[in-house]
Amino acid sequence: xxxxxxxxxxxxxxxxxxxxKKIILAIQxxxxxxxxxxxxxxxALTYPLLEHVESLNVVEIDRDLxxxxxxxxxxxxHCQDVLKFxxxxxxxxxxxxxVGNLPYNISTPLLxxxxxxxDQIIDMHxxxxxxxxxxxxxxxxxxxxxxxxxxxxxxxxxxxxxEVNPSSFFPAPKVTSAVICVKPRxxxxxxxxxxxxxxxxxxxxxxxxxxxxxxxxxxxxNEENIRACDIDPGARAETLTLQEFILLxxxxxxxxxxxx
Ligand code: SAM
Numbered sequence: 001x002x003x004x005x006x007x008x009x010x011x012x013x014x015x016x017x018x019x020x021k022k023i024i025l026a027i028q029x030x031x032x033x034x035x036x037x038x039x040x041x042x043x044a045l046t047y048p049l050l051e052h053v054e055s056l057n058v059v060e061i062d063r064d065l066x067x068x069x070x071x072x073x074x075x076x077x078h079c080q081d082v083l084k085f086x087x088x089x090x091x092x093x094x095x096x097x098x099v100g101n102l103p104y105n106i107s108t109p110l111l112x113x114x115x116x117x118x119d120q121i122i123d124m125h126x127x128x129x130x131x132x133x134x135x136x137x138x139x140x141x142x143x144x145x146x147x148x149x150x151x152x153x154x155x156x157x158x159x160x161x162x163e164v165n166p167s168s169f170f171p172a173p174k175v176t177s178a179v180i181c182v183k184p185r186x187x188x189x190x191x192x193x194x195x196x197x198x199x200x201x202x203x204x205x206x207x208x209x210x211x212x213x214x215x216x217x218x219x220x221x222n223e224e225n226i227r228a229c230d231i232d233p234g235a236r237a238e239t240l241t242l243q244e245f246i247l248l249x250x251x252x253x254x255x256x257x258x259x260x
Contacts, residue, residue, distance in 0.1 A: 005171055009062050010103030014044040014127075016168035023179055024048045026161055027099060027125045034091065038082050038100030038110070040069060045099060050074055057096075059085050083109060087117040098124040104173065107132050108148060112199075115155040118184035119192075125161075126180055133160055133178040145238050147206045151199060153242050156184045189246050198249045205237035205245070212236055217248075225251050 005011040014020055023045060029035060029052035040046040040058040042065065049056055050072070059078045060066050066079035078085060083106060087096065098121055102110060107128050114124065128136075136152045137160055138144035152158055161179045166172040190198055207216050214223055214233035223233040229247040231240065240248075 006062060008105075010039075010105040011041060011062070012101075012104075012169040012171060012173045013041050014101055014168060015170045016164075019164050019168045020044055020048060022162065023099075023125065023127070024052075026179065026181065027097070029053050029097075033097050034094060035097045035099055036087070036091075038098065039103055041065060041101070043069065043072070045101060046072070046075070049099065057090075082106075083113055085113075087114075087120060091120070093120055095120055095122050097122050098126070100124075101127040104129050104132075104175075111136075111148070111152065115151065115184075118155045121184050123184075124180075124182040126182065127164065127177050128180065129173075130163055130176040130178040133180055136180065140239055140241050142238075146209075147202050150202045150242055150245055152182075154185075154188065154198070154246075156182045158182050190249060194249065194253060197252065198245070201249050201252060202237075202245055205240070205248075209236070209238065213240075220252060221248060221255075225255065 005013060029049055031052065031054050033053055035049060035053055035056055037046055037049065037056065037058045040060050046056065046058060046069070055074050055076065057076045057078065058069065059080065059082045060069065061079070061081050063079060066077050069075060069077055078090065098114065114121065132148070134144045135146060135148045136158045138146070138149045159181045161181055164177040164179065166174070166176065201217070201220060204220060205213060205216050212234050213226055213231065213236070216237065217226065226233040226248065229244065229251050231244055231248065
């Protein structure tokens, strides 16, 4: 396949056979796995995956690539924007494994979209910018720790597997990449219905990084309520653990119940 890479779709095609082998080895695909590949592109991961599985689903936005891919046997193509792709409807809530060398321009919204289906996802092997991987795996008090770290670690365990140099792609991206394995948590601390509010609270807490919780959360929780969780209202969001964010959310839930 020799289609000209399209920048607007974040097309940096993997060309390094050693890296491709390493990714397939990490995935360990089994014949009856229900794998969904996001952004198959010219098939760098698709063809090796097809050597292991009976069938494969791919979600690709580029119609020209979809036309070429449609000639491949055992492949089901969903030619659409993955950010609008309803995994639950497409696979009738059946469990899936996700694989993808992701388009970097949409990596953060895509991760949040995927977390919406985390009950259905067994695991994800993803290639992302190293900078995003550093944020996903960051711990409190680190400069990379933020909303993405808290939400990702709430939904899943995230393991960094290895880094990939720009020279492994065509065209070479400007940044280093990394492959991660994400394992969604089967049991989460909050009820599903409360998760949207939790995401809002975490976003609000980090809305102005230099400001304290007292300031950032003032519309949601007053100082007294923050203190009731054994958390200093003068602290910044970047110092809080995931468990402390969950305590704040539980406090918010009990206040809302009291008001109702
Ligand atoms: N998997 C191929 C590889 O490793 O060489 C291609 C990876 S390339 C970084 C990203 C792929 O995602 C491209 O094929 C691109 O067209 C596709 N893509 C970009 N935005 C997308 C979107 N919103 N929905 C689905 N696919 C998208």
